[in-house]
Amino acid sequence: MRAPDHPVMSKGDVLLAVENVSLGFGGVRALTDVSFDIRKSEIRAIIGPNGAGKTSMLNCINGFYYPTEGRITFKGVKRPKMRPYVAARGGIARTFQNVALFKSMSTLDNIMAGRSIKMHSNFFWQLFRHGPAMKEEVEHRRFVEEIIDFLEIQHIRKTPVGRLPYGLQKRVELGRALAMEPELLLLDEPMAGMNLEEKEDMSRFILEVNQQYGTTIALIEHDMGVVMDLSDRVVVLEYGRKIADGTPAEVKNDQRVIDAYLGVAH
């Protein structure tokens, strides 16, 4: 699904680079001069206290916001101002902090919706669900079924997602993002509000997506145990600025990070 004009990337190359990015809303500065990179096939965590600008960062990456200053390059190409669906076609998929699914649609239909950007047959055939549209749908359905199998949600295939418990909705949302076969998957607090068992399941899925499909993952998460276990590298934000960047072990022992999380006597 990679556009032919992009260079083929291998593990460890810089997939996405954030360079001196600042973002302001009127007088409020959400991000100030943030730089870091995300390498191919790694799990990159973005952490920080509440209001540190993590979600704003994610929004910049997937094209929902456009940085006031600085630039973001994805696969060596500077990101122009774009609409999120263009970003999605470019290979960036995301899940949301508050689940954003079609509540009255089934699990299957929600994930199929994620697949729609891959569908090419024209409106006429799709309307009659015939000819090339049918063939295409069968192929996509198969792919979606593999995701359903992968995420172990066969039993809710036909259940409207609005009736599902939160943990499962999160899983469906991940499924929809996976249906886009993204190169970069952005997960905004994938484990918020989950119990321990659900967190373990979700961690397993994230690791498997990363290992099995080589998908690069950037995630925001508050559960430090999860972050330390899952991620290869961690970037820490505080008040819109980057205060640390490195392996989980390095970050954990960084004085500035400790201060940011535990507070410091002035």
Add this chain to the structure above:
Amino acid sequence: MRQRKRSHAAHLSEAGRPGRLTSLTTAADARADTFPKLLARNARLRPKRTAFRHKDLGIWQSWTWGEVHQIVRAYARGLQTLGLKRGGKIAIIGYNRPYLYWTICAAQWLGAIPIPVYADSVADEMAYVLAHAEVTHAAVQDQEQVDKILSVSDQLPQLQHVLYDEQKGLRDYDHSRLHSIESIVEEGRARLADAQEAAAIDLALQEGRGSDLAIILYTSGTTGRPKGVMLTSDAVIAAAEIGCDFDKLDETDEIIAYLPIAWVGDHIFSYAQAILSGLCVNCPESPETIAEDRREIGATYVFAPPRVFESMLTLTMVRIEDAGALKRRMFHFFINHANKVGEKILNKEPGVGAWDRLLWSIGNVLVYAPLRNRFGMTRVKVGYTAGEAIGPEIFRFYRSIGVNLKQLYGQTEASVYITMQPNGEIRADTVGRPAPQVEIRIADNGEVLYRSPGVFVGYYKDDEKTAETKTPDGFVHSGDAGFFDQNGHLKIIDRAKDVGKMRDGALFPPKYVENKLKFYPNIKEAVCFGDGRDHVAAFINIDLVAVSNWAERNGVTYASYQELAGHPLVYDMIEKHVDEVNRSLSSEPRMGGAQIRRFLILHKELDADDGELTRTQKVRRGFIAERYAPLINALYDGSSEADISTEVTFEDGRKGVISARVKIRDMKPYPTTEPGSVLEAAE
């Protein structure tokens, strides 16, 4: 995963043919006395009939008998390259998957012994069984099971190779001793392209004998360590035949395989009988999708423990209460009607009026048939429940809506079949007549002993236990106490070790008597005493909901539970119930001595918070005997009332003391019909 199945099909059409022909001609010569031989017979008799289905990626993938035969044959060769030999042991761990059933067959092909293990057992339990059985190989479903085995591998020095069905998550594992089943089948298939190899594998099949061990099933072991029950091919085939003949199973039947493969029931129903009669085995997509899968398949042969039937019914009842008023009333009207005549119609009993029949037919269209469809029982020829006692109302419910549900009594040591219910002789309170070819006798202590062609060889590496369980003349101690009623039906009353003896030697099965009492809605709980005593006495707990309802209708006023429980009219009512229980006991062989002579109604409800019940609402007899010692003394010293004060724990954790004067009633026993004679089973 889909890819894998396609590749099988492709291989079949190319490489498979010549090999199959040779194996079939040789298989035809000998009597099929092992399951792999029966599989070869199926491939010859019904090569194109569907043998197995597995729902995968939302679609029922299927394999014909011809295909299964080729896969198992190649798999057997593949296992040989991994060093599995005649007499070797291979563990099988996972949910019901075609490849795991085929592992059983491929192992038997080589004369190795498959050992299915409960998939949900924790690593330590699993380690015990695997070490005890000395398994050298293990075939498992997925990463979860692989992880479990790896975590205890230091306890399993004999284990050489682990095979898995699902690749997911296992990509980065060290594959020196870990293999996908698929790759082993491919390996075998490649080798079998050579004619000499093919002849050798077919020879291995012919070397199998019916007297060889077919399988070792570890009993789940609620008490102590699990024991390995060794069964020969002859025994398993003979037992499977009993069931197939009894219910006339054939290749058109369908079964859903969803119970643990390590359990004898699943092994007989989903493996032995499937291969023997050629019926189709359907493996659900996942444990959570069974209800939906069951509906899609519409099995003709169903097996489920009582709790499955119970939960289906409860779910239906809950949903109906949420339905619209019209639907709800229609449902209740027709279910009530079915309660009255449904079972008689199913049993083809005379005496059902034309109007009632018509009404039932209307109900069938409007309610019963849609319900059966919901339950996935539209095509059920026969359904079985076993394992524990099923509630009579639940049992009758399914029968009244036209599901031919039956009970059977079986054990791992018997390859299931001990007693079965023939058509037209189905009752909720008995487990039926001795199955064909099964002899039953009842020991003096009430224990049921049986002898059948399906009886086990012994417990693996436990001669002492084997000698305890098997008599020299081949009878097996079931561990259950029971008796035959007037119609020759076996009734199981309790675990034999729980059955007490009274001073005059009469049997005292506490649970049996208590269950009879609890059958009355007014009685919530009952505790009977009598072991080592002169007579039986009982504590009774009234059911507050039922009895207060009764009090309202009968103008009985009361201020508290204690007052209601001690009310003379309540005593009169309970006395009637106890009297009926006594009459029923007196009419049953060997139960007459257990009639209740004295009873009292407890002033408080037995409660788990006070330690009187377990959290699963089972009576803690010993604790109660201690706590209420003054009341028990009074029951046996002839006094007409007794004082008791007990500490109680309130819901918020505070403690208080309840004191009461409890009255005791005397009962007149009925004369016993036949004193102590033992009814032998009629063959």
